[in-house]
Amino acid sequence: MKYKVLIGLEMHCEISETNTKVFSSAANTFTDQPNTNIRPVDMAFPGTLPVINKEAVRKSLMASIILNCTQPEYVYFERKNYYYPDLPKGFQITQETKPAPIGIYGKLKFECNGEEKEIRINNLHLEEDAASSDHEGRSSKINYNRAGVPLLELVTEPDLRSADEAVAFLETMRSIYQYAGISEADSKKGQIRCDVNVSIMEADKDENDPNNWGTKVEIKNVNSFGGVRDAINYEIERQTELKEQGRYDEVEQETRRWDEDSMSTIRMRSKVDAIDYKYFVEPNIPKIKLSKDWVEQIRKEIPKLAHERKETYINEYGISDYDATILVKEKQTADFYEETISLGADPKIASNWITTNLLGSLNKLELTMDDIKLTPNSLAEIIKLVDTKEISSKQAKDVFQECLTNDKTPKEVVKEKGMTQMSDAGEITKIANEVLDENPEIVEKYKSGRTNVVDFLVGQIMKKTRGTANPTMARSTMLEEIEKR
């Protein structure tokens, strides 16, 4: 490679796990019904005032601690002033790097294609989301449900060197937000949005000297990780091509947007035309002193993150690194796994079921964990039914498939399908004797030395029990009973 790529990210993630919005008492829940989660302040009716949600601050501080940022002594909020129909107040309440956002100058280790990387975090700040709008021809519909939803904006230093690294970092962040109980971090619900900064420089020059950096291009509002990957790769290619053609001066410090349809970035505005947001301190929210005790308490309350859970799975449960990685990839899967174990299932068997059958089926049926009816309870029960030999492993797979998408317990399925193995010794003995009584000539053959006829007799037991008799027991019982004749 002749060129090095410098990539920085701004990752916006809604905090979805608070009861109410960040400066409003309206519910913070995702709903399909537009304009239902609204208080007067969310539509900026005259005289309304913002009131900070302590839980949103707590969750932001938790993220700040996880990202190894410095927490401020006082929490301040600032107004970012601009006009847009989705911003009812005409300003967004946010935080600036001065005096101090909720987190500043952190770093985070993450893994990319098996290699450990580290990224520096410039800052993390808490702000409010804008309303969402649907543009339909000449009119637009505005949904204020999203107005005021707490939003964490994470700004990294330009430490990423490829689209792969950018996506790996974003996936790590999504995992952190999910495991820490901060956000569902679901890009399908529009909870994650990214701005990407890309520049290229001569590969042999020192990247620590900003004078060697190329022209930085910002790509706004990329709403999926796939989009981030494509946008970065497109932009690297575009900039490299211009450089190769001696037209690098055409790369301007500008803001572009990622267009999904044409799979290309499109110029929005030059940095020269950047909006002056006229920031100033939000006067309606007094500065809040952060007690060290509170921050320490939050540090202790950080739930186990993915890598910690993975270690437990490997070291305590004897799960392979490969399977443990699969189990912790999504928090929902890991939670499902841990709950199944807590109900008494063997960790290794449960892991096999989940990594092979569950995730395999989801993949095949194009479902997510949200779509399925199977509960940890059901899975633990299926594992137990096999363990106690009430059903065979083959039957268990059928029960699993049935429970996956239906509101039924494994026991119900087993009963419905008449699957239970007959393991009642008395009953099998009784049936064996019936078979013997009905087939005196076969008994004679056995007595004369043709012991292979037993197979036929066992087959008759299976026939009479419609296949439910435990085959091993049927054979041993038959052998015992025929000897008695």
Next chain:
Amino acid sequence: MAYMNKSIEEIHKALINKEVTVDELIKESLEKSKEVQNDCNAFVTILEDPKAVEVTDDLLSGIPYGVKDNYSTKDVLSTGSSNTLKDYVPFFTATSIENLEKHGAIMVNKTVMDEFGMGGTGTTGHTGIVTNPWDKTRMCAGSSAGSAAAVAAGVYPYATGSDTGDSIRKPAAYCGIVGYKPTYGMISRYGLFPFASSLDHCGALTRSVKDAAIVTDGMKGIDKYDMTSWDSKDINLYDSIDGNVKGKKLCYIKEICDINMYPDADDELKQHLQNFHEKLELAKQLGMEVEEVSVDQTLLNAVPSVYVVISCAEATSNMSNLTGFIFGPRAEGDKWDVEMKNYRTQGFSPLIKRRFVIGSYVLQAQNKDRYFHNAQRVRRLLVDKWNELFEKYDAVILPVGSGPAKPLEGSKNILDQSTAVLEDHLQIGNFGGFPSITIPDGFVNNLPVALNITGKCYDDVNVLNIAYALESKMDYKGQTAGGAK
């Protein structure tokens, strides 16, 4: 027999003794409203049929009052005296008004103000000029012009006001009544249309200090919708007034009060200052110590600039919610930004637009430090200076303005630089959030003049007590314009 020109205590007694009914009071107040509307143009709305309530032990129960039109009142037109909200009927009521309602107070009208409180003349409301009931060729000052005129004319014993620079205390002075803004945050601002949030105060215009205490007791209280409000349930202003001021220490500022500071002083100013110094003698007779102090003239001269910069900056942002999309008369236009521009261009008066331009200018990135941040720094210096005075003195006593109400004709030239400090020192009360009360202290050219007492934050009782003692030594308590006491 008229009651609306009496004190709250007197009216309450008459109600308890059944000398008069609530319905009769409402009728009297409405009739008087119509009269004052003809004479002074004081109201945006006179209610058709205010509902009577039961008379209780509560001093405010059953007594009519007026509300400045920048308080949000459910189901009652609330315009802020602006064309931008000329048809706005809120669906929620300001906390302080709700509090008064709980005390049984009866709102009978909404009073005219300078558009959104941004003016000091009472001439910029969208319904026209408010004239002074003492002399219709004179202004009331503003912005609480309608409230001041109505209380002075005996429409009711009190009206609410709001005060960002001197908007309660100046019109009270010009109309010969009492104007009080308590410590910042004692009364919730939820539902008050904002002008400059860090300076905005709710308060009361009354005809006596005791009434100001009663009304403030009724309005105040911590509010979960206003983070800057504080819990004052242990403070009862009315009960705390005993008139005992022996040994209290007052100071006045030489640079503001000395006639030698104003070489071009006209007769009105000379009489006003002489009258003020005479009233200081009364304070001494009450057993208070009164001392002259000196404050750096440069610091004092900065007051109006600090006010303009901070208030305009905050106002520009606060009024960005006025777009005509969600409330207000929507303007024509083929695009959202055109609609919005048309709405704002047509709706706001030139005076307000001028302030928006100043506000935007001082917040622009290249100007922010020179103007906005410097204004904040000087604000801090002034507040520190005043707090230093409060370490030694119980209150600062100063004359209000440079004389009595100014004539409406030729009022455009009111920005006389030589008396700027006299006209603008009340703004220091807003910079620091200090409790500050204006009481009438005499007449110049048969028009009322006033003095102001300002104390340290949370020391409202002390400020009211000093004002009460002085008021009792003078002859202007309970006076109404052109009428007998």
